[in-house]
Amino acid sequence: MLNNSLFADFSRQSPKGIIIIYIKLLYKVLKATWFLLFLFLQKFSKINDDTLIYIYVGIGVLLIFILIRAYLLYKNFLFRIDENHFVLKEGILKKKNTSISFDRIQNVNFKQNLIQQLINVYEVNIETAGSKDTEIAIKALTIDKAEALKKELLQVKSTVEVVEREQLKPLLKINFKELLKVSLTENHLQNLMVFAALVFGVFQQLNDVFKGFNSEDVLDNYTDVNPGDIFNSLFLFVILFLLLIIVGVLSSFVRILLFHFNLTLFIREESFDITQGLLTKKSIILSKGKVQSIIVSTNPIKKKLGISFITFKQAVSGKVKKQQHKLIRIIGCKAEQIKTIKELLYVNDSNESERYVPNKYFIFRMYFRSSIGLLLVNSIILFLIQDPNLLWVNLLFIPLTLLLIQMKYKKAFYQFNEELLIFGEGRVETHLTYLPFFKVQNIKIKQTIFQKRKNVVNLILQTASGKIRIPCIEKERAIKLYNYILYKIESNKESWM
Amino acid sequence: MDYFKNNLVNQLPDISELTFKRIHKDYLKVLVLTTLVVFLVLFLGVFFLKKNVEIIANFEYVNYFYFLLSIIFLLLLTVFSIGFSRRKYVLREKDVTYKSGVLIEKITTVPYSRIQHVEINEAPISRIFKLASLNVFTAGDSSNDLVIKGIKKEEALKIKEFINQQIDA
Known part of the structure; x- marks a missing residue:
């Protein structure tokens, strides 16, 4: 050979x-x-x-x-x-x-x-x-x-891998209609941010060039809006809001189209075979053993439509910032497809085990931190901007914060069976991380002096693809898990990367 | 879950029942000396800025800087001396563990089978006391590896040799 x-x-x-x-x-x-x-x-x-x-x-x-x-x-x-x-x-x-x-x-x-x-x-x-x-x-x-x-x-060790693509039936094939469905239910706010950052970057560069021409007022003129009456500014606000929504949806759509066009997922003996992309077509063979953890994510609307997306996490190299391209994302998965993928990766997943939730201290800490944040915002308004009218934002901020904290607390949980840890988190979106214990590379327990009084700790599991932090769990249980995970790693002979 | 609790845990080696080893006592001197050097530089910096830069010299609270620096200095020294006895490590057959921390207590364990390489570093002031730090690296996004500072250099070399043997085994 x-x-x-x-x-x-x-x-x-x-x-x-x-x-x-x-x-x-x-x-x-x-x-x-x-x-x-x-x-x-x-x-x-x-x-x-x-x-x-x-x-x-x-x-x-x-x-x-x-x-x-x-x-x-x-x-x-x-x-x-x-x-x-x-x-x-x-x-x-x-x-x-x-x-x-x-x-x-x-x-x-x-x-x-x-x-x-x-x-x-x-x-x-x-x-x-x-x-x-x-x-x-x-x-x-x-x-x-x-x-x-x-x-x-x-x-290629097994001859099975040589099977031609044509003979395989794809587990998942996303057509244009489904792509549309997925992109409409994306996190538009996030996509809007990405788009805004992009525009801002270009704008900065343009501004530099125009400054070279000694005519910076070319661009500045547009920002010179006359301070009109309240009705006018409200109208402008609504228009701006609608515009932002449209831009957000559009940018989600473009992003999904560019990266995930014609997504096809084949299952092979030892690997996943993924093809996707419009301008840059990517074909990825992801061997099962190299997957460190998977994250199954969904949001309320996607959940209604019965779709979620899976992120496969692989080992990242060194301290490279460009981790994004190592994240392989499969969008538009139906429940049974997720089940298939999970079963392929983790044999021992089916038995339902008890769910544990973080200690009450977790939600208390969130309340405490947010009230400090709100206090800060309010004192900035009062003492630096000195415009008491702005204090009305509290009407929006306080309920929103409370809601988000409640949601975050409700979504946080962890459960495990003999081989696998399942960790749930998220606010509006729901992310479920599946991590086999033996993939962990080092394990850490952290406890602040405030946590010590409540006897809770944070458990941090470091893998080759990043860390998973389980916040505020009872110390006793954390130590049990710590010992058990170490036992799992040290008694394992499989390769983990 | 009962299965897990009843049958496995009782037999598992327990991390909370280990006897840890303290790091070398000379390392406290290293810590104090290093902080002293850093704050000396800071004090001198403020002093020269006050002498030479007009804006700062005219700033009426300038002397508070010295006060603030001294407070931070003393706080750091206190934290170091309280925390020093908590810096402990232990090597087991299959993993290495380090714990430390005053305000935030931390304990980290890295199994030998996941270690990519081991490094020994000697900082200038540590070298005076023949002390070294042992850095353990794992693969991938390894921002959170294990570092044991302030052990005798011979000890560090021995540990490194031991870990290398365990990795190869």
């Missing part, structure tokens, strides 16, 4: 990779210089012909330089398989040699962005649980080569 490996010798990407690298470099340059280009277009008519020629030649030279660079990058990107290591050589002047042993490879995923879809090549991502330097992306491979590479990297 080793000798007739397709990749025993160094091989390159598909020659089409030059295009991908070229476009990527071009995009980088454009991103860094777009305001120069903007300036250029703005003053286009004022530039005389001689200078124009220089500029064109300059751009031409730059384009050719990028092309040469792309070619060299392609030429110097070599990879091979050496016994049970994946070896990568890259770099034009600064050579870099990376070698990853097979058992450190978490996953091999395929990805296709718009351009890769157009020229029909696949990007192969090799994920490891190590530091972020060992995340490898091979930008362009033909499908045959990509499949072959994956097969060798993951050392």
